[in-house]
Amino acid sequence: xxxxxxxxxxxxxxxxxxxxxxxxxxxxxxxxxxxxxxxxxxxxxxxxxxxxxxxxxxxxxxxxxxxxxxxxxxxxxxxxxxxxxxxxxxxxxxxxxxxxxxxxxxxxxxxxxxxxxxxxxxxxxxxxxxxxxxxxxxxxxxxxxxxxxxxxxxxxxxxxxxxxxxxxxxxxxxxxxxxxxxxxxxxxxx
Amino acid sequence: xxxxxxxxxxxxxxxxxxxxxxxxxxxxxxxxxxxxxxxxxxxxxxxxxxxxxxxxxxxxxxxxxxxxxxxxxxxxxxxxxxxxxxxxxxxxxxxxxxxxxxxxxxxxxxxxxxxxxxxxxxxxxxxxxxxxxxxxxxxxxxxxxxxxxxxxxxxxxxxxxxxxxxxxxxxxxxxxxxxxxxxxxxxxxx
DNA sequence: GGATTATGTATCGGGGCGATACATCGCGGT
DNA sequence: ACCGCGATGTATCGCCCCGATACATAATCC
Numbered sequence: 001x002x003x004x005x006x007x008x009x010x011x012x013x014x015x016x017x018x019x020x021x022x023x024x025x026x027x028x029x030x031x032x033x034x035x036x037x038x039x040x041x042x043x044x045x046x047x048x049x050x051x052x053x054x055x056x057x058x059x060x061x062x063x064x065x066x067x068x069x070x071x072x073x074x075x076x077x078x079x080x081x082x083x084x085x086x087x088x089x090x091x092x093x094x095x096x097x098x099x100x101x102x103x104x105x106x107x108x109x110x111x112x113x114x115x116x117x118x119x120x121x122x123x124x125x126x127x128x129x130x131x132x133x134x135x136x137x138x139x140x141x142x143x144x145x146x147x148x149x150x151x152x153x154x155x156x157x158x159x160x161x162x163x164x165x166x167x168x169x170x171x172x173x174x175x176x177x178x179x180x181x182x183x184x185x186x187x188x189x190x
Numbered sequence: 191x192x193x194x195x196x197x198x199x200x201x202x203x204x205x206x207x208x209x210x211x212x213x214x215x216x217x218x219x220x221x222x223x224x225x226x227x228x229x230x231x232x233x234x235x236x237x238x239x240x241x242x243x244x245x246x247x248x249x250x251x252x253x254x255x256x257x258x259x260x261x262x263x264x265x266x267x268x269x270x271x272x273x274x275x276x277x278x279x280x281x282x283x284x285x286x287x288x289x290x291x292x293x294x295x296x297x298x299x300x301x302x303x304x305x306x307x308x309x310x311x312x313x314x315x316x317x318x319x320x321x322x323x324x325x326x327x328x329x330x331x332x333x334x335x336x337x338x339x340x341x342x343x344x345x346x347x348x349x350x351x352x353x354x355x356x357x358x359x360x361x362x363x364x365x366x367x368x369x370x371x372x373x374x375x376x377x378x379x380x
Numbered sequence: 381g382g383a384t385t386a387t388g389t390a391t392c393g394g395g396g397c398g399a400t401a402c403a404t405c406g407c408g409g410t
Numbered sequence: 411a412c413c414g415c416g417a418t419g420t421a422t423c424g425c426c427c428c429g430a431t432a433c434a435t436a437a438t439c440c
Contacts, residue, residue: 017419030353031349036422037423140215144216155219156219156220159219159220207389208389223428226388226391227392227430383438385436386437390431390433392430396427397425400421402420405416406417407414
């Protein structure tokens with residue numbers, strides 16, 4: 001998962017770990033953070049796999065910038081050709097795993113780079129997954145309602161409402177997506 | 191965390207792993223599941239720590255029940271005295287960790303067994319935590335809004351709305367809690 | 381009678397998190 | 411002039427949890 005996110009972010013421009021983490025937060029928001037404890041090992045793994053490489057391109061700073069003579073420390077990573085392939089591959093696969101909580105957010109964050117049919121597939125899969133869960137909780141709740149204390153009950157119902165809200169959100173998105181495909185099959189929204 | 195949940199559930203009656211997992215689902219609903227891959231190792235650890243023990247009490251089945259002569263396989267666990275202590279302890283501690291996503295749900299599920307002051311403390315802590323997060327996302331969003339594509343933006347805003355909804359939910363609960371404490375300081379709702 | 385589903389216990393690899401360590405830089409306060 | 415603090419920066423460690431998997435028996439359905 002983190003791998004997908006890193007590939008996606010590096011797709012824009014080379015970045016070092018700290019920046020990557022900032023972007024991760026800015027992109028995924030309240031969904032998830034990804035700690036350094038996940039990030040750095042992942043970067044190492046990805047480098048070993050050849051998806052990313054250290055970028056030694058001495059970027060000429062525009063002007064007036066402080067003379068950062070020598071002084072290394074930052075490790076800037078860039079996508080390799082294989083990394084780009086890998087990214088495209090991961091986006092296109094988008095199996096049932098991407099309906100799940102953890103994966104969905106990340107996939108969604110890179111929808112702008114995802115093929116329209118795949119977008120719809122993911123949204124519908126996610127919705128189906130949530131509907132399943134909702135029904136499961138509902139029937140279980142119906143069976144055990146009287147045995148639960150008021151707090152447990154409130155927890156369940158709040159959860160149910162959240163799931164319901166996301167289902168409605170997804171339905172709107174699917175609708176929009178379908179219209180945009182129909183009217184212009186090959187365009188990505190900004 | 192699982193430890194707390196197991197202690198809470200065994201507080202009611204002795205249970206074996208499979209049942210425990212069912213109860214876990216029924217109690218926590220859409221919040222989290224806790225897989226067997228977490229449950230069984232946790233049970234082993236807890237047994238080693240002495241919080242729980244195998245229950246060999248041959249429960250006399252009422253009547254007409256199938257003769258389950260001998261035939262073992264199920265491992266039924268019950269709370270030990272230390273386990274009960276541990277549970278009470280964990281409920282009373284309720285530090286900042288219990289404001290976090292994973293812990294909050296579990297703590298809340300056992301609110302009926304938690305002291306009223308602790309309940310309020312947890313609810314307020316959780317709310318403060320969410321408000322922090324909300325502000326963080328909001329300012330970050332304000333700064334980077336124009337650089338984000340429409341999908342990322344929608345993801346952020348949906349997340350923001352969810353956080354907002356939970357804050358409002360918590361506020362209601364806090365209000366109710368305060369009133370109930372004021373009117374009758376020593377009662378737990380059903 | 382055969383197949384699927386529920387009940388049941390258990391392990392394994394992998395991934396993510398929080399805490400922690402350590403180091404530098406710029407800024408504001410006194 | 412100095413100090414501390416918060417941001418920038420890289421990195422590791424132990425813990426917890428999850429999904430997949432294995433295996434075995436009872437019930438239930440067709």
